[in-house]
Amino acid sequence: MQLRDDIRRTVGMLRRTALAAFATAAVAGACLGPAAAQAPAPAREARAIDALTAMGKYLRTLKTFSVSAETAIDEVLDNGQKVQFGGIVEYRVQSPDRMRVEVRTDRRTRQFVFDGKTITQYAPRAGYYASVPARGTIREALVLVDRKYDVEIPLADLFFWGTDQAGLDDIKEAAYLGPAKIGGRSCDHYAFRQEGVDWQVWIQPGKQPLPCKMVITTTSEPSQPQYTSVLKWDLAPKFDAATFRFTPPKGAHRIEAAPLAAAK
Amino acid sequence: MTRQTVLAAALAAVLALGLALPAADVHAGRNVKNTTRTSVNKNVNVNKNVNVNSRKSVDIDVDVDRDYHPVGTALAVGATVAVTSAVIGSMTRTLPPACVPVQVGAVLYQQCGGAWYQPQYVGTSVQYIVVNPPR
Numbered sequence: 001m002q003l004r005d006d007i008r009r010t011v012g013m014l015r016r017t018a019l020a021a022f023a024t025a026a027v028a029g030a031c032l033g034p035a036a037a038q039a040p041a042p043a044r045e046a047r048a049i050d051a052l053t054a055m056g057k058y059l060r061t062l063k064t065f066s067v068s069a070e071t072a073i074d075e076v077l078d079n080g081q082k083v084q085f086g087g088i089v090e091y092r093v094q095s096p097d098r099m100r101v102e103v104r105t106d107r108r109t110r111q112f113v114f115d116g117k118t119i120t121q122y123a124p125r126a127g128y129y130a131s132v133p134a135r136g137t138i139r140e141a142l143v144l145v146d147r148k149y150d151v152e153i154p155l156a157d158l159f160f161w162g163t164d165q166a167g168l169d170d171i172k173e174a175a176y177l178g179p180a181k182i183g184g185r186s187c188d189h190y191a192f193r194q195e196g197v198d199w200q201v202w203i204q205p206g207k208q209p210l211p212c213k214m215v216i217t218t219t220s221e222p223s224q225p226q227y228t229s230v231l232k233w234d235l236a237p238k239f240d241a242a243t244f245r246f247t248p249p250k251g252a253h254r255i256e257a258a259p260l261a262a263a264k
Numbered sequence: 265m266t267r268q269t270v271l272a273a274a275l276a277a278v279l280a281l282g283l284a285l286p287a288a289d290v291h292a293g294r295n296v297k298n299t300t301r302t303s304v305n306k307n308v309n310v311n312k313n314v315n316v317n318s319r320k321s322v323d324i325d326v327d328v329d330r331d332y333h334p335v336g337t338a339l340a341v342g343a344t345v346a347v348t349s350a351v352i353g354s355m356t357r358t359l360p361p362a363c364v365p366v367q368v369g370a371v372l373y374q375q376c377g378g379a380w381y382q383p384q385y386v387g388t389s390v391q392y393i394v395v396n397p398p399r
Binding site: 123154 | 299300301302303304305365367370372382383384385386387388390391
């Protein structure tokens with residue numbers, strides 16, 4: 001009995017060693033063989049750019065949707081330490097000019113409401129809101145508040161893709177990395193590089209090429225902080241008349257939004 | 265000099281230092297640089313975004329997190345003293361304790377002892393400007 005066990009163990013060990021050796025040889029073969037003869041992949045893989053274009057085109061066809069994202073943002077403290085805050089971002093959208101966004105992190109809650117004429121920022125815990133005129137599309141409103149008031153609403157890309165401001169020309173490197181699972185969904189993984197930022201997007205394959213996940217790495221910062229969001233889409237949401245109207249809650253106070261010095 | 269005198273002098277120096285520093289600096293270790301991008305296409309605004317370093321720092325617990333303010337109690341003494349020396353036009357991200365919101369015309373102020381603060385949004389942060397008493 002004892003002897004037989006020893007033999008079994010030895011055989012098992014030999015089999016594992018043989019398998020490992022075979023695997024090593026296969027990997028080495030793959031590296032030295034056909035791959036070595038291949039030309040290097042182009043910096044901008046057409047497949048990745050095409051996927052981005054298709055996603056943008058599809059996003060622009062959506063008239064009404066809501067998207068909820070679980071987010072993680074790295075922040076760099078004054079002492080250089082990088083820390084991470086979790087949060088959520090919820091967009092409720094009716095194209096072209098109605099939007100309500102809720103941005104919550106562990107430290108901060110903000111609401112943004114755009115009704116086609118005015119965009120309002122509201123801090124529920126502080127009880128302060130500021131409204132500024134903003135006519136036009138959601139994209140134009142996002143550009144306005146960013147440029148004039150230094151208000152960056154997360155995931156604004158969702159409204160730039162599929163337009164002439166998608167920034168495709170800024171992309172220096174683009175690659176398809178393969179299939180992936182995001183919360184049980186099958187999505188395709190792409191990676192892009194451009195000035196100051198490396199970013200990744202996972203896109204749902206098929207007729208509804210929606211982004212499943214995004215990771216944005218700020219490479220212009222030495223500690224390269226990241227913003228990660230995992231998105232869940234609802235293409236048939238129910239909105240009511242109040243969804244896109246900001247009604248100051250009881251006790252809320254209106255304050256001014258300071259324009260950026262350069263934008264004054 | 266007795267030991268007590270030295271201690272008193274040291275305490276006075278510390279208090280004086282506290283007066284000289286704007287309130288926000290007390291939070292220095294927990295300020296964030298706010299440079300993490302949350303969208304790729306930010307740089308459509310070429311004029312502004314090329315210079316990432318120009319972006320101001322943002323205190324991470326600015327949002328009147330009344331339920332979460334670990335250094336609040338430690339600050340209380342210095343902050344109360346600082347009220348009397350609030351410089352008109354200076355900005356702070358935190359108010360001294362025991363302020364009362366006062367609406368004067370269309371403008372909301374926070375009155376904190378003899379000092380008046382006007383809240384405003386700078387980006388997505390609420391900041392308070394020290395103003396002359398409105399009445």
